[in-house]
Amino acid sequence: MAGHLVRYCPLCADALGVGEAVWLMSPDSWQVCLRHGYWSDDSRGRGPDFVRLAEMPEAVTAHQGRQQLAERWGPDGEELFADAFQVAVYWWTRMPDVVCWVRRAWTAGLDAREMRAAPLVIYPEAAELAGAMLDFECAGRRDTADRSRWLAGVEQVMAGWGVDVAEGRQALLMWLGRHRRGVPAPSGPADGSGLLLGVGHSRIASRTGPVSQRSFLTWQLGMAAADM
Numbered sequence: 001m002a003g004h005l006v007r008y009c010p011l012c013a014d015a016l017g018v019g020e021a022v023w024l025m026s027p028d029s030w031q032v033c034l035r036h037g038y039w040s041d042d043s044r045g046r047g048p049d050f051v052r053l054a055e056m057p058e059a060v061t062a063h064q065g066r067q068q069l070a071e072r073w074g075p076d077g078e079e080l081f082a083d084a085f086q087v088a089v090y091w092w093t094r095m096p097d098v099v100c101w102v103r104r105a106w107t108a109g110l111d112a113r114e115m116r117a118a119p120l121v122i123y124p125e126a127a128e129l130a131g132a133m134l135d136f137e138c139a140g141r142r143d144t145a146d147r148s149r150w151l152a153g154v155e156q157v158m159a160g161w162g163v164d165v166a167e168g169r170q171a172l173l174m175w176l177g178r179h180r181r182g183v184p185a186p187s188g189p190a191d192g193s194g195l196l197l198g199v200g201h202s203r204i205a206s207r208t209g210p211v212s213q214r215s216f217l218t219w220q221l222g223m224a225a226a227d228m
């Protein structure tokens with residue numbers, strides 16, 4: 001499968017006893033070891049090999065939140081996280097100087113504007129946004145007033161993060177545009193265990209691969225803001 005060659009957690013690697021750096025194939029360009037609290041990625045040579053998450057508990061919480069979404073809702077939960085992550089990518093590309101992102105990058109020993117820092121610094125907001133998207137989908141109320149109410153709520157949270165609402169709203173509108181119609185009841189799972197994502201959601205999204213492919217929002221880190 002296509003993926004990224006990502007450095008394995010140093011302590012997990014030690015346990016393997018191979019005596020040299022261990023790399024693994026990962027769908028995303030990073031991986032998190034919750035057991036040892038390490039973030040690692042596919043970068044080589046520049047900056048730290050690993051980021052210790054002890055000083056960034058919000059990134060640990062975010063990863064746990066992502067896992068819970070996947071455990072509870074399966075691929076649908078993973079895709080909602082992917083959507084939220086892509087929205088945060090859009091925000092970071094336009095606004096890399098958001099204070100909490102700069103602070104996290106520095107904590108990690110990374111430059112705030114280097115692309116490598118982006119997935120790590122936006123992870124907490126991506127996970128929180130995924131929670132808000134889940135609330136929207138679970139509520140199943142998608143008319144204009146419902147969408148406006150949801151948007152206003154998320155914008156308030158965004159402002160609290162220091163993300164410019166006017167600059168970042170477009171990404172949320174695109175997401176809402178794809179999720180404004182629900183799946184007709186008969187095609188949904190009868191036992192209520194599934195999540196009925198908006199009908200526009202799955203037109204492009206892939207069921208596997210990195211977050212950038214699991215979302216219908218196909219922005220990529222490194223893309224110019226004008227191309228998004």
Ligand SMILES: [Zn+2]
Pocket residue numbers: 009010011012013033034035036037038
């Ligand atoms: Zn580990």
